[in-house]
Amino acid sequence: MRLGYRWPSEDVSRIPHWVYTDERVFALEQERIFAGPFWNYVALSAELPERGDFVRSWVGTQPVVVARTRSGGVSVVANRCSHRGMSFCMEERGNTKTFVCPYHQWSFDLEGRLTGVSFKRGVRGNGGMPADFRLADHGLTTYRTTERNGVIFASAAQEPPALDESFGPDMVHYFDRVFDGRELRVLGYQRQRIPANWKLVFENIKDPYHASLLHVFLVSLGLFRADQPSRVVMDGTGRHAALVSRRGQQVSNEVTEQIRTFDERLVLNDTTMLAPAKEFPDENTVVMHTLWPNLMVQQQTNTLAMRCMVPRSAGVTDLLWTYFGYADDDDEMTLRRLRQANLQGPAGLIGVDDWEVLAYHQQGLASAPEAAGVVEMGGRGVGNEEHMVTEAAVRAFFVFYREVMGW
Amino acid sequence: MRLGYRWPSEDVSRIPHWVYTDERVFALEQERIFAGPFWNYVALSAELPERGDFVRSWVGTQPVVVARTRSGGVSVVANRCSHRGMSFCMEERGNTKTFVCPYHQWSFDLEGRLTGVSFKRGVRGNGGMPADFRLADHGLTTYRTTERNGVIFASAAQEPPALDESFGPDMVHYFDRVFDGRELRVLGYQRQRIPANWKLVFENIKDPYHASLLHVFLVSLGLFRADQPSRVVMDGTGRHAALVSRRGQQVSNEVTEQIRTFDERLVLNDTTMLAPAKEFPDENTVVMHTLWPNLMVQQQTNTLAMRCMVPRSAGVTDLLWTYFGYADDDDEMTLRRLRQANLQGPAGLIGVDDWEVLAYHQQGLASAPEAAGVVEMGGRGVGNEEHMVTEAAVRAFFVFYREVMGW
Amino acid sequence: MRLGYRWPSEDVSRIPHWVYTDERVFALEQERIFAGPFWNYVALSAELPERGDFVRSWVGTQPVVVARTRSGGVSVVANRCSHRGMSFCMEERGNTKTFVCPYHQWSFDLEGRLTGVSFKRGVRGNGGMPADFRLADHGLTTYRTTERNGVIFASAAQEPPALDESFGPDMVHYFDRVFDGRELRVLGYQRQRIPANWKLVFENIKDPYHASLLHVFLVSLGLFRADQPSRVVMDGTGRHAALVSRRGQQVSNEVTEQIRTFDERLVLNDTTMLAPAKEFPDENTVVMHTLWPNLMVQQQTNTLAMRCMVPRSAGVTDLLWTYFGYADDDDEMTLRRLRQANLQGPAGLIGVDDWEVLAYHQQGLASAPEAAGVVEMGGRGVGNEEHMVTEAAVRAFFVFYREVMGW
Amino acid sequence: MTETRTAPAAAGLDDWWQAYRLYTDYTELLDTRRLDEWVGLFEQDCVYRVVSAENDAAGLPLALMRCEGVPGLRDRVHAITDVSVYAPRIMRHVVSGLRLAPDGAGYLATASFVVTQSLEGDRTRLFAAGRYRDRLVRTGEELRFAEKTAVYDGTLIVNAVVYPL
Amino acid sequence: MTETRTAPAAAGLDDWWQAYRLYTDYTELLDTRRLDEWVGLFEQDCVYRVVSAENDAAGLPLALMRCEGVPGLRDRVHAITDVSVYAPRIMRHVVSGLRLAPDGAGYLATASFVVTQSLEGDRTRLFAAGRYRDRLVRTGEELRFAEKTAVYDGTLIVNAVVYPL
Amino acid sequence: MTETRTAPAAAGLDDWWQAYRLYTDYTELLDTRRLDEWVGLFEQDCVYRVVSAENDAAGLPLALMRCEGVPGLRDRVHAITDVSVYAPRIMRHVVSGLRLAPDGAGYLATASFVVTQSLEGDRTRLFAAGRYRDRLVRTGEELRFAEKTAVYDGTLIVNAVVYPL
């Protein structure tokens, strides 16, 4: 009803294109979703090992700085000086005792408290701040933070629910599966600018339907296929989801016959590239975990990565990848992770399929904002499924999205 | 009256700059004009010789695919999948039996009917589309099409008038003069992005006034000049026009004296470049034919070209050129066409004048949207003229434009 | 109140970020400020020595042409043809008897009067302009101009107050200090596109508070420092200001101790670079003069430069620098000016600090338009000060800004 | 295709260096707008063409610019210098990967190019990229272009091509 | 660091020219999408990597593309030519500042690169810039890549990297 | 003008290659921010200038950067490395069309350049293009810059020029 829009269906079997293309919708999402009572992923604890370490990050479109404080805690402050508003932190990462804004050298402690104003008392009796100026009134905008097993989240809300509450038990299960308390080691970053709305990037990982069909490499090598044992699990609200599956064989059967792109002749010359090693208690080989509103945790065989979305505009999303392993990985395991990293990312053997499709998806949507998509694979329900032939997780996402956005 | 605008004059002797600069006007034009009951040029039949041949094209800002169907007919469908809205056709041209969207492999026949949904019946009893899902309900958006003597047009309207009706007898005459039923042969493409509103690009070809003055090359070589036998012919509504003229001599006279830029010393070192050959029944050497809303047919001596406009925004227009000859041209004639092609196009000896002027024209308009242009050369009338010293065709265009836009 | 905005404080100790980020505010500024009853700097007389000399310039976002007329006077006309609106002047500078628009060759005298319309009377009885068409009705849009001691200003207002009135006695004093009637000589240009709102660029020169802290080079070399004799002088309205100071010694004291970035070890290897020469009657070594709405006159030791702002959008400003000396400078003085030019400009030893800070300042503002800056250094007053530890000139600017903008 | 790797050293270093200097003359004379001298780098009966990769790949004969012989080049140069209307600009070429292969009396030469355009009053922008596919012949000491084809990659031209690529 | 100026002439002109031709083969075969021939420029046990300057500077081992040996290269080429879904495009490399320093049996080579991308239907756009840091070995007459690392400068990739840099 | 074609081979191949290596040192040391070593490429009494094509064409003496002698260069380098405030970035130079002409004891050298800038957190963008117009002198084995002028084409600088071109 807002912005003059009306959802095209009672249920979520239809999704209007305008949610992906209208800048006013995008602005409202910033307010309701990214600045809402939710937890945004901002960094890994492993990126801030020492007191004073800091790294720039984002909460939606808001630039923030994440820091390891003197007390060893974590703080997240807006990268916006309380004096005149400059984004004072001009470096991606570093270590410091205080944040000093270069423009007039106001200084803040790592929790964002204003600790120093240059020439506050003036110079030789001239100038200075008014008598009633109180440092305490001019701290940086701060965010609530929480750290769970090496992952740092931030929220702009005053009193967001606890993280595990906001995840729900099933999502906590899959989260703790990868983040089991072991120390993490960052292996490197990949960053890309995708010409598509953030929800398309998010849905892509909630949509197992496409994986079986678009990704020939995945399918033909049996890394992921519709006929393999798999599940789609969601939290109670539907905003989070986990796509769970097991690697199969490279065989053709009545299912692969339905896959035009299936190619049983596809074999790797370098078999080391995808050679798996079991490292998790369960038998699952792939878990793609989408955590509202901005995080995707990837466990694809032995590649582990955080995919952090930074929405830039209705049609542009930055996707920031942080690949990691565990501090106790041996060299062989690390090498394995680095090799398998060929599969995903901006140059991924299957990743490329997604980025190219997303770009053309956005183009199609932009050409007809008033039209709507059809989301009926696996029926019109929004519950968990014990298979991959469903768009249930996409539907569930939009049940919650409509609620939050008031449509 | 819409958008709070008011036309600055009763007649069309004034044209407000805002029609060229306001994005809201641009959006309304898409709805009223390019999606209206009119015929948009989309391709030449010669580009689709075989069944299954397809080529991407545009109807205003809408991406479409033009295809030669099984039956040998022509179809035009929106390049937007009915599943989630992806622009499924990622290639400029090709040959196919069916359109398959890469994202989830929904497949469509060349008329746009949905013929296949992967995993429609699920996999081993899991998933699949709901029982009440009907392929017939989910075809691609289609366009009405018509093909005349090798030229393909499309319309978004349900029941657009027949092409000849929409052209009117005079325009049909000039259209059939070039498209006389002979098979065409494509000689090549030229494509450019012009930083100017589509109407400026269109008017430029409806404005013989400038040709005599801006294009020194044209004028001095006697290829086109105000004192040569010529006519401006329009259809009844004024939306279409043909500028018709005959090549003259390179002489100076009391007329050329009025042309500051006239240069009688201008001679070609390579005389073969513009050497003409009579190939049309009448004596006319140049016919510039503007066909509402997006086509300009150029016959400049022996260069024949379709100029197709793709409006991108109020200030940007892509101009796509398709040069052609006839299948029965001998090598000499083909060579002649290729040589004369030096005159027009993005690097044309006279073309450059237009593109550069158009860029600065748009800049001027953008600086004062509330101001208005003065269009009084040849009086304030909108009828045909037997000379080139008139802006009648520009005025006539705006009579129809105002009617369609409701101003 | 306009645009739904409300100023966050009674006084100007708070400045809302939205004045720097909202395109609607930017559009209103064009109307109220740059097209208002004020004087925009457009060129130096020395750039137009001969009759017929012209140079392109800007009045806010409006493209104009400044010319030395036949009578030896100065004229400023809109670079927008009265026929169809083309920006007819396609060259940065030149010499001409008349302005001829290339599109249809309408010609204008240097005062902007329409003097010729090609084919006005038609060709051999055909076409031409209507009988009632009067050249006098179709001149170019003109601007009021004034020239003071070699500096040319223009105003879109019909009857702007006289320049000295609009400056006020103090500003005239500092203006005439540099422009004392001696002939000027242009030494060269520097031009840059700054990703920041024009007011940030302007304020930067009204803010001596930052100079003492951001510019290590300036401070450590004693070229400018908070403890040096200095003044901030404004006109009665607060829109203009002069920052006046004297070069000090490179010593550390209780003041420099407050400057984190102070570096007493900073010495120049090439001492000739900044070697000063006294050339003005008073003892001041630096006068930074901001003249509403678009000019900053820089006298930094012996570098003299006009900094002309061309606002492009809320977030983009072009800054055009014209460095000059006096016609009677000897080679030594000219060389001195050229050497000292290393300090400012797009690659300036201290300039770089400003451009980089401004870019990050705009980013911070854009992230929270609803927030506000705190401007209380030196109290909340807006009067002159005999020291540099104040933001008084910034506050004063906004007193006048609010009045003009109606907030 | 003469571009395979089979005869990498087929042309000698000295020949290559002379060709390198020819391309240096070519780009420098274009970028400094000394077009009359530029014509001097071509053979009397040369063919100069600017062609889109699209037409080139499809075997379509249409060029964007086509000059036959020095007379044809002179006409183009005359139009640019004295006739056409356009805003002032500075073009800049960078050339890379010059390959030389003997071909009868002369050489087949290929190289990559990137061209920037700086319109007066604007910043520098990327204008074009592509590949030269040329035939060089030797007359006495000099190497000249008997045939030069600039195949540009982009589908869309940025408004207008004023100067040869 | 082998990049100091202390031994500028350490490798001879002829070696340099041969390396220049290797880089010319490399860029030409990539830009003309003759990827099977392109694989022929590498040693059997080579390592090819595309790495961000960010990871490289931080000593982080993650690559964007990583191919181990000719088999690894073949897998990547196979994916590009037969498996992956992407829109047609033309890439164009320019290489500059090729430096050669002897290193045991072979050479350490560095060079700067700029790559443009021209998507079908669009204009040419800047895609990447960076630096090659390679190890070359000589087998018989031929020079080949024993190790090739393309370190790209930009933090953000423009959507996807389809072809090797 | 020393740029005419009349003496194309005036400087020998070996000289050219040595100059090529000097320019390779120049761009590599700049792009890797090893500015102290970069200063070592200049003569004690050199003049280094970055000049707009606009001023250069109009004969106006103002430069954007102007360093007199090694001391002047050291001041600029000191400001960049220890004093100035700016966001981290990586610059990348490509140089093309290096021409060498004998000039007394040394050479006049010209070349085209294109420079990209990659700001931390952003993609790679085109920053500048233009032409070097330099004077080289030989001291012992080494070639050095006695005079270096980088004439950039664009009218508008993209915000700030932090590093020398």
Ligand code: FES
């Ligand atoms: S803006 Fe940060 S200290 Fe002034």
Ligand code: FES
């Ligand atoms: S979007 Fe086309 S098949 Fe899913």
Ligand code: FES
């Ligand atoms: S627009 Fe200027 S003469 Fe027509």
Ligand SMILES: [Fe+3]
């Ligand atoms: Fe996928």
Ligand SMILES: [Fe+3]
């Ligand atoms: Fe024209």
Ligand SMILES: [Fe+3]
């Ligand atoms: Fe400053």
